[in-house]
Amino acid sequence: MRPRQALELAGLEIPAGVVSSKLWDRAITSNKSWRLCARGSELACRQWQGDLVVFNPISGATHLLDIVSGEVFRALMEGPAGARDLARRIAKLLEVDCNEETVAAAERILDNLDQLGLAEPAGPDAP
Amino acid sequence: MILSDLSVAALSARLHDPGLVLNTGAFRVRLRSDVEGVARELAAAYANHRIESDPAIHHMRIEIRRGRWRGFGRDRGVVASVNGQAILGPFPTYLAYPMLESIFNWCIAKSVLRFIVFHAGAVERDGRALILTGPSGSGKSTLCAGLSQSGWRLISDELILLRPGDPALVGNPRPISLKNEAIDRIRDLGPAAKFTEVYEGTIRGTISFLCPTEESVARAGEPAVPSRVIFPSFRTGSATEVKEIEKAQGFMRLIENSVNYVTTLRTGFEAVAGVTDICRFYELTFGDLETAFAAIEKIAEPEPTGAGAAPKPTGAGAAPL
Structure with a gap:
């Protein structure tokens, strides 16, 4: 895949001139699709006042997710999604503009969910 | 029959053999002991609890027995077993009853699968x-x-x-x-x-x-x-x-x-x-x-009901997903 195509897929504005490696990395990361590790039917979760409590049937552990992490988790329950898509959900929830900051927040949350064994990269480039 | 229907002497004899099945509400526990003082303490602590007539029907079996060797000066101590297996002791004899209660807790915490x-x-x-x-x-x-x-x-x-x-x-x-x-x-x-x-x-x-x-x-x-x-x-x-x-x-x-x-x-x-x-x-x-x-x-205090009731600060809103 050419850099230009990757950036277009990621929905990033293509800067004039040479594409920087940092921008390229962000484009690839943000476009990576994520999914839940467990099947939806196996998961158990409950929401009280925004906070989400999730039972992970794979690890047997129970996790408390704050309102933003819970929104990302619930989005992944609907199907695989990339950080950029999830950032839009976060922005809508928090009533802020979707920008690089919200994308970075979505990536951090996905990384946390990955460490908890709740989410994993999906798609052809998934490990 | 409740436990206070038995004299301490009768209770002590029953603890020796065949054992006493105490109904604590959720459990029937069969108790056996040859340790002096256990019957007296059970009579005080479980005076109102029901005792079952059939010693064979129980959830767990706890025995508090005198130890075989002198471990505390002249005191041979006591040993606790659950379902025939020694699991704790020896302890000084005067702690036989507290040990029984601890063992009972241990049984509930470790061996009960339905709760x-x-x-x-x-x-x-x-x-x-x-x-x-x-x-x-x-x-x-x-x-x-x-x-x-x-x-x-x-x-x-x-x-x-x-x-x-x-x-x-x-x-x-x-x-x-x-x-x-x-x-x-x-x-x-x-x-x-x-x-x-x-x-x-x-x-x-x-x-x-x-x-x-x-x-x-x-x-x-x-x-x-x-x-x-x-x-x-x-x-x-x-x-x-x-x-x-x-x-x-x-x-x-x-x-x-x-x-x-x-x-x-x-x-x-x-x-x-x-x-x-x-x-x-x-x-x-x-x-x-x-x-x-x-x-x-x-x-x-229960939440007020009807018109003018204050909203619950952390009330309804649970959402199974």
């Missing part, structure tokens, strides 16, 4: 139960004991039982273990409080057991649906403070205090979620019993 078990106490009044949970030393047993002497029915102390699929707590009223100053604080509440002997020099200091009230034992089979979960924290000299916490936080605190939640997997999750749906959660910091009891009475 989700919490390190907590619970009391009930007017069909609404309060769960008091927290680490040892937080004051939950002292509060449970005090409440059980002032109009609340003891559901259980030390370990409470939740049956999957049913939010009602399972009654298992047993003697409440009180430590050090708490013994006198509860004695001060009135002459109705009946205790076993006082045991000094245990690893937990001085302990004594408060006998559950006759009403608590008689009504052990009645369902007790929880409406409040309280996390007490005793701090010497502290003013009494109450803080309501959010349900999701309460859920996590509740499972932290379960002794077998991790083994119950999704069944346990759903059961605790069911309790969380119907309960409000409070942190209670206290330094004296009088104001703590007053705070608990306020916490326990």
